[in-house]
Amino acid sequence: MRLLVVFKKSIIEQFRDSKALILTILSPIIFIIIFGLAFGQGFYTYSLGISNDDTGALGGKLVQEIQNSIYPNGNKMYDIVLVDFDHEQVKNDITSRNYDAHLYIPPHFSQSIQQELSQVRVPITGNPANLSYNFISSFVENFIHNFIWNNGMMTNPIEIVYEETELTQVKSEFDVMAPGLIVFSVFFLLIQSAMVVTKEVESRTIQRIVLSKVKSFEICGGISLSQLMLAAIMIPLVFATSLMLEFTSSGSFGLAFVISLIATFSAIGIGLIIASFCKTSLEAFIIGNVVVTPMLFLAGIFFEVPSANLFTIMGKEIDVLTFIPTVDAVSAMNKILINNADFSDILPEFIVLTILSTGYFVVGVYLFSRRYMIRA
Amino acid sequence: MTALEIQSLSKSFGSNKTVDNLSICVEHGEIFSLLGPNGAGKTTTINMITGVLEMDEGNIIVNGISYQKGSSAMSKIGVCTQDIQLWPFMTCEEQLHFMGNLYKMDNKVIKERSLHLLERIGLADKRKVWAKKLSGGMQRRLHLIMSVIHDPDLIILDEPEAGLDPQSRILVREFIKSLSGSKTFLLTTHNMDEAERLSSRVAIMDKGRILVCDTPVALREKFTPEETLEFLYPEPIVMTQQWESSSYRVHMDGKSIRVIGYQLTLAVPDILSKVVSQFGHPMTFSLRQSTLEDVFIKLTGRSLRQ
Secondary structure, eight states, X not given: OHHXXXXXXXXXXXXXXXXXXXXXXXXXXXXXXXXXXXXXXXXXXEEEEEEEXXXXXXXXXXXXXXXXXXXXXXXXXXXXXXXXXXXHHHHHHHHTTSOSEEEXXXXXXXXHHHHTOSOEEEEEEEXXXXXXXXXXXXXXXXXXXXXXXXXXXXXXXXXXXEXXXXXXXXXXXXXXXXXXXXXXXXXXXXXXXXXXXXXXXXXXXXHHHHHTTOOHHHHHHHHXXXXXXXXXXXXXXXXXXHHHTTOOOOSOHHHHHHHHHHHHHHHHHHHHHHHTTOSSHHHHHHHHHHHHHHXXXXXXXXXXXXXXXXXXXXXXXXXXXXXXXXXXXXXXXXXXXXXXXXXXXXXXXXXXXXHHHHHHHHHHHHHHIIIIITTO | OEEEEEEEEEEEETTEEEEEEEEEEEETTOEEEEEOOTTSSHHHHHHHHXXXXXXXXXXXXXXXXXXXXXXXXXXXXXXXXXXXXXXXTSBHHHHHHHHHHHTTOOHHHHHHHHHHHHHHTTOGGGTTSXXXXXOXXXXXXXXXXXXXXXXXXXXXXXXXXTTOOHHHHHHHHHHHHHHBTTBEEEEEOSOHHHHHHHOSEEEEEETTEEEEEEOHHHHXXXXXXXXEEEEEOSSOOOOOSOOOOSSEEEEEETTEEEEEESSGGGGHHHHHHHHHHHHOOOSEEEXXXXXXXXXXXXXXXXXXXX
């Protein structure tokens, strides 16, 4: 089968070009190390929802003081979102990241403090998979204790209650980012795939291949297989590096591996599309970077991107960003590695990602054929 | 038997007609050279024969199979382009095996044929060496045999001797000659000596059209039948006495005298005595027939092309 012949040839070239191979394998590891070191410890302005039902004055005073709290460098510690208390609404707001955590100040808050009545429960709600919640809950608890102390109370009638919307615990921002970063580390093979094709064009060896009457699918399939093999080596290395950087997950690495491979396949498809518009490997490198960079930021690894819903499939909202394969890949990886999701939980993402990957590959093969094979 | 027949082939790029109603016929076992200045349309013609470029009009018949506009690539054609097309990180043997496999050849046949071709071209001891580690001449020789690994009936060679040292040139020339008879060659070159030594017939083209097509000897006899007798002196010379002859012309240029005419061999003693009596003994002298290059320049002119 000629697809395997092209695959074998691509593998030989890939593994003998030691400089390119080392760079390809090291890049994602360096990438994950940089992010691990940069975001291993959190530090930014957190978004806190507050519902103040206190009938006295201390609730408002507490809100005011939280609102005015700053870091030593003068930056605000919290962006406060004042909301009416509705348990379901709070959960929804946390899920949709309207705020990172929610503090509820109950009706008898002032009374309990001033008259030293029975203890009053103050719930702080949030998603434990969201690192910000972990920080906020700790900061706010400490803040309330200081608040009680500063208001002259010797005993603390406040009982802080943590209400968590999920079951998982994360230790650092890196824990939250790592699943997405793992996908992205192999997604850079998009650039590599585009360059593999354009190298054949630059050296004109593509003409030899085309003259042998080999089919576009066989060429693209062979190249894709070699890139997938590279990804299959890179993914465990990137996982291992993440674990060394204290990424913690009890999710299925096997399932995460499969998702990463499918994401790689979509990257290869996009790489083939890019190659169809480039004449040199430098051009492919530049355009590849231009394509990958927005995908990195739009995938929702670092911040929530506003959605523009088009329709819904199996309960999954399909928006414009869905057509960016990294979005579903990152979503699936987060579910697997942070929330311990199994295959059925990520089925919608799996389906969309598989369809997208196949689609990009088919378009890539078609454009490759149009560009290089149509006259042959 | 006709191996390649091109009928009224045309190709335009915008308003520029690169190949204009071109027709040639190459017999089986022939080495046929297509000569022309840069931009004459040689490469465009080759690209249409191989199917890399779509023709606008015309018909190409390879071993009896006809291809028109919209047809797919022709099989059993070997193409050795002017640019070396090798995979730098693959050994000589691997490159040949890869191409053989693409042509769906049997692995045993590929192995035998690879070894045979590498031996023929003097690369047997380099078969395990990566292409990037070969010298330029070795790469060109490997590039040549890559185009014949699948045993094509028609072999197209674009400047096959470019960049080769004299030893390699002889090797390549012998390799091509050894295959002629059983295989058909279409050769393009700017090296007139190469074309004259190798070709059974030559076509000279310019501006997309074939100007002439015949054997090198016939072209010389037809377009430049004269011979040139040339004398070289160590110092510049000046003619003091005019020579009158109806059978030849005399040109003086610095240190040389060139006598041009028909069948000068018989007149050499007479001319030599005249030259010696007037200028003394020359440093060297030579009698040469016109070359294919003379024919080429006569037909295509001296003006520079693209």
